[in-house]
Amino acid sequence: MEKSEKTSGIHNGHRQRVWREFARSGINENTPPHKVLELLLFFTIPRKDTNELAHILLNHFGDSFSNVMEASVEQLKEVPGITEYTASHIKFILEFAKYYESDKINGKPHILDRKSGSEFLVKKFMGATVEKSYLLCLDSTFKYLACPQISEGDEISVALSTRSIAEQITKTGATQVLLAHNHPRGFSVPSVQDIKTTSRIATMLSSLKVTFLDHIIVSSGEYVSIRDSKGCDYMFDL
Numbered sequence: 260m261e262k263s264e265k266t267s268g269i270h271n272g273h274r275q276r277v278w279r280e281f282a283r284s285g286i287n288e289n290t291p292p293h294k295v296l297e298l299l300l301f302f303t304i305p306r307k308d309t310n311e312l313a314h315i316l317l318n319h320f321g322d323s324f325s326n327v328m329e330a331s332v333e334q335l336k337e338v339p340g341i342t343e344y345t346a347s348h349i350k351f352i353l354e355f356a357k358y359y360e361s362d363k364i365n366g367k368p369h370i371l372d373r374k375s376g377s378e379f380l381v382k383k384f385m386g387a388t389v390e391k392s393y394l395l396c397l398d399s400t401f402k403y404l405a406c407p408q409i410s411e412g413d414e415i416s417v418a419l420s421t422r423s424i425a426e427q428i429t430k431t432g433a434t435q436v437l438l439a440h441n442h443p444r445g446f447s448v449p450s451v452q453d454i455k456t457t458s459r460i461a462t463m464l465s466s467l468k469v470t471f472l473d474h475i476i477v478s479s480g481e482y483v484s485i486r487d488s489k490g491c492d493y494m495f496d497l
Contacts, residue, residue: 297312303348380393393407394439419438461494
């Protein structure tokens, strides 16, 4: 048997073992990140051992699975062995996940309170590398109406336009809203500007007789409520 054939057989056997392990146990918080990446790479790199490349990817992005998933196509292509096809596939995974989360609720009579609404909004920022804002629109019974993206900025700022928010309220007929934006650099503490902007939006919503449930700041899969921040609750009771 030729050496290449032997190597191919070894790799195929390893792949089958990885597949069987996944079929048996699935993926959970205890699954090593390199195992998840190795499995993901199977789909775009046939008949090769992707274990080493998975380790290289993790090492390149600070031993962080989330950093790999949130990297741009160009950043991923900097890693030897990662083609544009493979890089694009990795990016699609996050897009599919976000679409799935949105489809679970869009057009369905879900009831969202402030807590569950905040948790829903957190998922909107999955993989985001720039600041964005979303407005969760609800009716008077907390029924989901829509959750449009209001704006997109850069890594350190995003404009929150009262006009854009008012337009979405008029469009959806919302009587209650929950606003969210993210801090992709990892700090979810409200800035002075965040507080000022929230106050301005609260005044506008009060004039429209729309209940302002909260403004949350999302970072690293968690959020901070401005309403629950010291000295800020008055803005939501105007």
